[in-house]
Amino acid sequence: MTDVLSTLYPWIKAFHIMSVIAWMAGLFYLPRLFVHHVEQSDNARIEETFRMMEKKLLRLIMNPASIATWVFGLCLVFTPGIVDWSMVWPWTKAAAVLAMTWFHHWLALRRKDLEKGTNKVSGRQYRMMNELPTVLMIVIVLSVVVKF
Numbered sequence: 646m647t648d649v650l651s652t653l654y655p656w657i658k659a660f661h662i663m664s665v666i667a668w669m670a671g672l673f674y675l676p677r678l679f680v681h682h683v684e685q686s687d688n689a690r691i692e693e694t695f696r697m698m699e700k701k702l703l704r705l706i707m708n709p710a711s712i713a714t715w716v717f718g719l720c721l722v723f724t725p726g727i728v729d730w731s732m733v734w735p736w737t738k739a740a741a742v743l744a745m746t747w748f749h750h751w752l753a754l755r756r757k758d759l760e761k762g763t764n765k766v767s768g769r770q771y772r773m774m775n776e777l778p779t780v781l782m783i784v785i786v787l788s789v790v791v792k793f
């Protein structure tokens with residue numbers, strides 16, 4: 646099994662990066678949709694459009710992309726010689742990836758609130774939360790590329 650992972654290493658990494666790009670696109674865009682959704686919540690027709698866009702973005706892009714990122718990422722973890730756990734970078738990457746996954750689930754819960762009309766988060770708070778994936782992405786990319 647580890648032989649197969651070593652042979653397929655460049656392919657798995659390529660698909661890992663593709664799924665990361667799709668996941669990150671959603672993690673950056675969904676909170677922006679929430680900002681405008683909250684700030685236009687007096688218009689029923691526009692609100693319905695936001696609900697549909699948020700649901701499709703999460704279900705069709707973000708959920709599958711996050712699963713693919715995890716599956717390809719874990720294949721890379723189990724590829725012999727790729728991760729040296731005595732270094733710092735795998736731990737900073739793991740912490741940031743867990744935080745990114747928490748953020749994904751937080752967004753999914755807020756989407757349900759917006760769908761049911763029970764949202765309590767303001768547009769300003771969504772704007773602030775929107776910075777989190779950027780910070781985590783910087784930590785992750787520095788971890789995997791600089792490998793401190």
Ligand code: HEM
Nearest residue numbers: 662665714715718719721722727728742745782785789790
């Ligand atoms: C979800 C769980 C994840 C796991 C288990 C995981 C694991 C890994 C592993 C083990 C590598 C191989 C490093 C190497 O070849 O030296 C890798 C590469 C990479 N990961 Fe992840 N990763 C995950 C999520 C992410 C996320 C969220 C991002 C971006 C925000 C990301 C960006 C990258 C990049 C850009 C590379 C290629 C680095 C290079 O070799 O040039 N990964 N990942």
